[in-house]
Amino acid sequence: MSSPRFPTVTAAFEMPCLTHGLELLEELQPNWTGWIENGLDGTFVVVLTPEKISELNDLLASVERWITEQSFLAIRLHLDGRVYIMQRGGFIGRADRDHSAG
Numbered sequence: 001m002s003s004p005r006f007p008t009v010t011a012a013f014e015m016p017c018l019t020h021g022l023e024l025l026e027e028l029q030p031n032w033t034g035w036i037e038n039g040l041d042g043t044f045v046v047v048l049t050p051e052k053i054s055e056l057n058d059l060l061a062s063v064e065r066w067i068t069e070q071s072f073l074a075i076r077l078h079l080d081g082r083v084y085i086m087q088r089g090g091f092i093g094r095a096d097r098d099h100s101a102g
Helices: 018-028 053-068
Strands: 010-015 034-039 042-048 074-079 082-087 092-094
Touching (some): 010 018, 010 053, 018 034, 018 042, 053 074, 053 082
Antiparallel strands (some): 010 042, 010 074, 034 042, 082 092
16 A cells, blocks of 8 residues: 655544544644545544754653543654654654555
């Protein structure tokens, strides 16, 4: 499956469903500009990434806090052309894209 491409000025959080995407977007909107992209590639909350590292850290911390309240353990994060796994407890690591069947 191909990964959707997002502008480098955004962070895209891949959601298990539209309902979760809407909940996350509502959580983030007071502080960050974002929108939902829902299509064949999945449901994503896309947020304009802050220029300052400290503000990006705040964004990621907000998403991690939101994840701890959910029934799932992790989501994918698309940032700067790379895909990461974001888990409860604040762990963020590169998604291993080399396990494709073929």
